[in-house]
Amino acid sequence: MRCSEIQDLISAYLDDELKPAQTARMEAHFRVCPRCSEELDLTRATVALCQGLEEVDVPSGFRAGLHGQLLEENRRRHPLGTLTGGASRFGSWVRNGWVATAAALVVTVALGVMFATGAPRKPSPPLVADADPVKIQSPTAPGQPDASLSPEPPDKKTPAVSQGQSGQGQSGQGKMGQSTLVPLNESLTQKDNAEVNPKGKDTPGTTDAVGSATGVTTPVESISGNVTTASALENKTKNSPLGAPAPENSGGATADQPHQAGPKIVKTGRLWFRVSDLEKAKGRVLQVVQASSGYTKSNNMVGSGPDRKIQALVLRVPAASFEKIMGELSRIDGFRNGTPRTDDKTAEYADLLKKIAAAREQEKVLEVSQSKATTDEESQKADAQLAQVRSDIQAMENKRLDLDLANVMPQITVFLEEVSPPGGAR
Amino acid sequence: MRSADDILVMKSKKGDVRAFEQLIAQYERKVYNLAFRLTGNHDDASDVAQEAFLKVYTSLSDFRGDSSFSTWLYRIVSNVCLDELRKRKRQRATSLDEPVSTPDGDMNRQLADRMEGPEEFVERLEVQRTVQAGIDSLDDDYRMVVILRDLQGYSYDEIATIMGCSLGTVKSRLNRARQALKEKFALLELFRPKYVKSVGGEGR
Numbered sequence: 001m002r003c004s005e006i007q008d009l010i011s012a013y014l015d016d017e018l019k020p021a022q023t024a025r026m027e028a029h030f031r032v033c034p035r036c037s038e039e040l041d042l043t044r045a046t047v048a049l050c051q052g053l054e055e056v057d058v059p060s061g062f063r064a065g066l067h068g069q070l071l072e073e074n075r076r077r078h079p080l081g082t083l084t085g086g087a088s089r090f091g092s093w094v095r096n097g098w099v100a101t102a103a104a105l106v107v108t109v110a111l112g113v114m115f116a117t118g119a120p121r122k123p124s125p126p127l128v129a130d131a132d133p134v135k136i137q138s139p140t141a142p143g144q145p146d147a148s149l150s151p152e153p154p155d156k157k158t159p160a161v162s163q164g165q166s167g168q169g170q171s172g173q174g175k176m177g178q179s180t181l182v183p184l185n186e187s188l189t190q191k192d193n194a195e196v197n198p199k200g201k202d203t204p205g206t207t208d209a210v211g212s213a214t215g216v217t218t219p220v221e222s223i224s225g226n227v228t229t230a231s232a233l234e235n236k237t238k239n240s241p242l243g244a245p246a247p248e249n250s251g252g253a254t255a256d257q258p259h260q261a262g263p264k265i266v267k268t269g270r271l272w273f274r275v276s277d278l279e280k281a282k283g284r285v286l287q288v289v290q291a292s293s294g295y296t297k298s299n300n301m302v303g304s305g306p307d308r309k310i311q312a313l314v315l316r317v318p319a320a321s322f323e324k325i326m327g328e329l330s331r332i333d334g335f336r337n338g339t340p341r342t343d344d345k346t347a348e349y350a351d352l353l354k355k356i357a358a359a360r361e362q363e364k365v366l367e368v369s370q371s372k373a374t375t376d377e378e379s380q381k382a383d384a385q386l387a388q389v390r391s392d393i394q395a396m397e398n399k400r401l402d403l404d405l406a407n408v409m410p411q412i413t414v415f416l417e418e419v420s421p422p423g424g425a426r
Numbered sequence: 427m428r429s430a431d432d433i434l435v436m437k438s439k440k441g442d443v444r445a446f447e448q449l450i451a452q453y454e455r456k457v458y459n460l461a462f463r464l465t466g467n468h469d470d471a472s473d474v475a476q477e478a479f480l481k482v483y484t485s486l487s488d489f490r491g492d493s494s495f496s497t498w499l500y501r502i503v504s505n506v507c508l509d510e511l512r513k514r515k516r517q518r519a520t521s522l523d524e525p526v527s528t529p530d531g532d533m534n535r536q537l538a539d540r541m542e543g544p545e546e547f548v549e550r551l552e553v554q555r556t557v558q559a560g561i562d563s564l565d566d567d568y569r570m571v572v573i574l575r576d577l578q579g580y581s582y583d584e585i586a587t588i589m590g591c592s593l594g595t596v597k598s599r600l601n602r603a604r605q606a607l608k609e610k611f612a613l614l615e616l617f618r619p620k621y622v623k624s625v626g627g628e629g630r
Contacts, residue, residue: 011601046608050576058458302544
């Protein structure tokens with residue numbers, strides 16, 4: 001085979017897409033031809049470099065943006081809306097996007113659980129007058145990037161009510177006469193479709209809810225087929241000691257798994273700045289952190305050239321102030337981008353606890369064997385096993401502490417890149 | 427095909443936005459990454475990826491269930507991405523300016539995982555940025571095929587279906603794309619041993 005032919009087939013060769021006979025010929029050629037052999041190596045290296053590109057996270061706000069467009073598309077197609085789950089007799093219901101909520105007001109949970117959860121509140125989006133729950137921030141699913149840096153979240157409850165009422169007005173909800181529904185809208189901002197039943201039980205006959213949205217009369221305790229779950233929910237909202245609910249953490253549309261008490265939510269943040277004065281920027285960052293009772297965990301200069309200085313600050317801040325601090329940091333001059341992220345480590349944590357408990361049990365058992373060992377051999381064996389288990393326990397406990405710490409004092413990494421003004425920052 | 431997805435497809439066809447979002451959730455990351463690597467920056471990537479999903483949504487009536495949903499979805503996504511790329515003619519030098527994206531997480535843990543110090547960390551980011559710049563320099567079709575193959579791991583057959591071309595075309599495009607990249611990387615001095623991770627050992 002000639003070198004030019006070989007070169008055309010190098011890619012296919014690397015990807016195993018050649019027939020055995022061709023492959024054999026290629027290999028024979030590589031053995032004798034240093035040039036082609038080198039081409040092969042370089043191509044392999046090229047592929048490796050590409051494969052080294054890491055997957056990026058989907059930015060927060062992406063889902064929300066898409067969501068808005070999807071709703072827009074629906075509105076365009078069906079101005080009066082006969083979507084999701086059958087015809088609704090109330091066009092304006094549909095326009096509000098209540099349709100999905102109303103249609104699905106059949107079954108279990110979500111809301112009941114949401115109230116119960118101790119999950120930290122997520123910042124709510126600037127409340128939109130249009131009752132369509134068009135969100136600016138996407139639901140915080142575990143492992144998904146969190147709500148992006150946004151203005152300080154308003155107190156949920158009060159604005160919800162007032163905004164909601166203007167929303168009501170807009171949509172001409174008059175016939176429903178249920179301004180009390182609106183807080184539900186806000187509280188369900190993340191869910192068009194939440195299958196909501198505030199009692200957390202199946203209620204027969206609520207499928208009628210869409211067509212028969214009646215008054216806000218029924219108290220939570222006795223849901224009838226006629227009442228809209230939304231209104232019942234409103235009652236519950238008022239009665240709930242927790243007040244306005246936190247947005248559901250897991251972002252699923254259907255009944256979500258109940259969170260265990262004390263969920264372990266681990267937030268992390270990363271921010272990138274480009275500044276002309278590194279010290280000044282650093283000072284501002286530290287100011288923000290210290291004002292919040294956070295601290296600097298580490299501070300490294302990671303330069304990659306004489307005119308390219310990057311300072312990496314790793315900070316720890318109180319969990320409750322995380323979003324606020326991310327917001328404040330993002331307002332420092334030179335901010336380029338930032339990604340907060342929330343991971344729900346509750347399951348992992350619970351799992352870890354179980355493993356620790358099991359290991360401790362095993363430790364006890366081994367301690368007994370050790371005390372009963374009669375021969376040297378038995379004794380040594382028991383010692384070795386015990387040491388292993390203890391070391392495992394230690395590692396797991398450290399991991400648990402890490403999770404606890406990350407839960408309580410999440411970490412924010414700030415990269416400050418200094419560029420000299422003449423050539424530099426754009 | 428999983429029946430759960432079948433139901434979601436059915437609902438989505440009827441305009442159930444929530445069902446659609448559930449349906450596409452599993453593709454979100456990959457599609458976004460495809461868009462990101464094609465465009466080289468997050469702003470465009472967001473726009474393009476959203477356009478792509480929207481197109482999938484509006485095209486649902488065309489989906490008859492005779493092929494796999496994911497292939498059908500990627501077909502649309504790929505077309506939209508290429509269309510959008512053509513629209514955005516302006517050369518984006520931003521991939522060099524853009525702060526390099528890495529998966530979020532504890533920097534220290536990342537450093538520890540890779541056993542590298544802060545300097546190597548940043549150097550690695552630099553390499554990634556340069557690689558992205560190399561990809562940005564490719565023509566659209568070449569870019570697409572390299573991303574589908576070397577970043578997202580699709581087979582030649584799958585790529586042929588996604589891009590709507592023949593297997594032979596995939597082979598030649600990929601070959602030329604990699605050659606072009608190879609030359610670019612050589613120019614950018616990327617072929618230093620420490621930058622190149624081995625592709626699962628020797629041999630192929």
